[in-house]
Each structure stands twice: as C-alpha cells, then as structure tokens.
Amino acid sequence: MNKPLVKVSIRAENERMILEAAEAVFAEQGFGGATTAAIATRAGVPKANLHYYFPTKAALYRAVIERVLTAWLAAASSFDQSDDPREALSRYIGAKMDLARSMPLGSQIWASEIMRGAPFIQDFLETTLADWVESRSRIVRRWIGEGKLRPIEPRYLFYMIWATTQHYANAAHEISTIENGNSLDDSKFELARRQVIETIVEGLIAR
C-alpha cells in the first residue's frame, strides 16, 4: 500500500524510534541509571524487540553517542570558514550554541559520558579531538602573534567555549527554573547566543 519512496524500511523506522527513546532515557538517567525496559516502553516496543535491533545496552548507547559525535564534527568545521578571528570565533561559538539548542539530549549524554571518564569515547578524545585542538590552537596563536588577539592560552579558550555553549543544553532545566519556569524561547535564546559570542569575543580581541 505504501509507496516505495515514502516507506522506509521497517528496520530503519524502528531503529529511529528506539534511538530517540534511548536518547531521552540516557540523558535523564545516565548510562547506569537507564534500563532497557524503560527505553523499550518509551519507544513503544517490547523489550525483546529492542534487543533484536540493538543486542546490548552498550551497543545502543554507542549508537546514540555516535550521532552526537557526528554533530560535534559538523560544528567544529565552522571554525575554519574564516581566517578573521572575530568571524571564525563568532561562527564557531554560534554553531556550538545551535548544537546545544538543537540536540540538548545528545549534548547532555556527551557531557555525562565525559564526566564518567569517557569510557566509550576515550579514543575520540585522544585522537580526533586532541588533533583538532592542537591544530586550531596553532591558528589562535598565530592570531595572537599578529596582534589580533590578547595573549591567551588557546586551549583554555576552547574549554570556555565548550563549557558555556554546552551549559545551555546541560543545565536547561536549571535555566528554565530560574527563568520563571519557562525554558528559553527562540528570541531569548537568540539573545543569550549573541551575548555569549559578544562577551567571549570582546574579551579576546586585542585593543
């Protein structure tokens, strides 16, 4: 009955539903606190069906975290779209803010994973991430040498960017509690986004 173009394979559709549920449960309960039963219930499938698509809880978790990793890489590339520090940093910080906004659950899982000592992504930290930081630090140091930025340690700058942007995902609940119980609407978020960019960039540009 379904047109071939519209119908996605049963497998793809079910994996999507399970991954979506898993993301929510892992974000809220952590890896240890999440149960496959809770994920299955949330996805609306019997637990045995979940295990049909993802043999173990760890495999499911890995699949979830891989999506975040992909998004991380995409955001990272926005740093390289300009050689002007103001522009490059603004773009990068903005992309990170957007990521926190569009993937809050994934961002939380990422943070949680790192807090636990990165049992699943240690390899990524040691290779891809370390390389990225190293090479972009060189660029930042060049900007400093050219008198465009105040003399700072680039790594601590990246930590600051990661922390601040991630916070809008990690602490979404805390923030909405403080903001009278409502989570940031689009215009408030846009304001926060601009302010984060401005504060960091203004704090860095040499004068």
Place this chain on the structure above:
Amino acid sequence: MNKPLVKVSIRAENERMILEAAEAVFAEQGFGGATTAAIATRAGVPKANLHYYFPTKAALYRAVIERVLTAWLAAASSFDQSDDPREALSRYIGAKMDLARSMPLGSQIWASEIMRGAPFIQDFLETTLADWVESRSRIVRRWIGEGKLRPIEPRYLFYMIWATTQHYANAAHEISTIENGNSLDDSKFELARRQVIETIVEGLIAR
C-alpha cells in the same frame, strides 16, 4: 587508649569514610549507576554497615549533595565583598574556579543532578538560587546603569560563569586527555583561572 580530644566518635569517622567513597562513586557512575555495594567496598565496610549509617541510597546521596550545597553558598557570598564590578566579578569567578578545583567530585555530582532535572534539589533551585540570581542581577543592572558594564542580561552572565568554572571539574578527564594525559598542575590551573577571569571581565567592562 585514644585521647578524648584526638578521637572522633566512631559514628563521625565512619560517616566520613562512607561519604567520601559515596562522593567518588556517585561522581563516576551517577545516581542510577552507583551501587551501595560499590560504595561500601570503596569505603572498606560491609554493605550492611553502610546501611546502618545511611538507611537508603537516596539518603546517602542527599547527604553528599548537601555538602556541595554548603560549598556553593560559601562561594556565592564572595560576590558581595565589593561593589566594584571588576573586583566583585573577579572574586566570584575566582571562588567558583577554586570550588571546581577543590571539590571536583562534588561539582560533578551537582552537574549530574541538574542534568537529570534536579530531582533532589529542585526546591533549592526554586528558592535560594532563584532569589540569589534575582538580587545579584539587580546589582549587575545597576552597574550597567552606572555605565560600568556593557549592557548585558545578567542571568546569561551568571550562566556563563557557572558553566566555565564548573567545566574544570566536570570535564577534568577530557582536559587532562587533551593536556597530554596530565591533569592541570597548580601553575597551569592558576593560568586558566586568571584567563577565565580576565576574558569574562574584559568582555564585560564598558569602554
């Protein structure tokens, strides 16, 4: 045999040992992932003994998080030691950095608690924290009115401070991986501390 002045009560000493172990396990495994058996083993006591001092896992967790809350309040007070924005902000950010340094595990638990929607500390968020933010925001707005700070939304400033400082606790493992596998020594941390303060303050002070 023990002198009364030296000897602490058995109860106090055992509670301390258990709390210390609990802090480590909760930080690494999250509330859901932590097991009372693991905490007891780490504390070097039988599980039944742990339950003698802390009847439930939740009660133990509450005791751990209460210590963090106390430390949070102490750091918060450092904001009020000066009416000069540069000085007040520097002190406050510095105190937060020191907190992340001295209580990394507690800070991680705090972050984890908030990520999960603050099931244990929602009341604190709604009352003490919301009030603190509200009243300190008024001060910041006054500074802005006096032309001392760029026009910003104070709440987003606090989010930025919390995020950046907490990050040095939350992401300690990620950071040490990037820094060639060694965690920040005192002098490197001091550098990071100064840079965080400088970047934020410079990004805010009106010019």
Place this chain on the structure above:
DNA sequence: GCGGCATTTGACCATTTGGTCAAATTCATA
C-alpha cells in the same frame, strides 16, 4: 498464494540490586 526471510513477542533466566535482620562484638561509663 507460496516459500523464505525479517520481525514480533511472551515467557523465561541468571545475576545484581537495595535493603533487612538477628546474632555477635565492641564501647562507654557507672
């Protein structure tokens, strides 16, 4: 509409979990 593959699912299992209990031991102090 048939044959074979993909999918579904209730029942089941071994292990782990938070927590209990009662008996034994240690401690403080009168």
Place this chain on the structure above:
DNA sequence: TATGAATTTGACCAAATGGTCAAATGCCGC
C-alpha cells in the same frame, strides 16, 4: 567489671535487571 547501648556483619530476600529463545506472525518477490 557489669551492663546497656552502639556497632558490626554474614546470611538472606524480593524485586529489578540485561539478555535469551523459540514459536508465531508479517512481508515481499516469484
């Protein structure tokens, strides 16, 4: 040193957990 309270702990338990399995059902090209 006698006594009652505080502490210790192995054994135990019901519930929950991650995961399995085989039988049933659905799907799709021929």
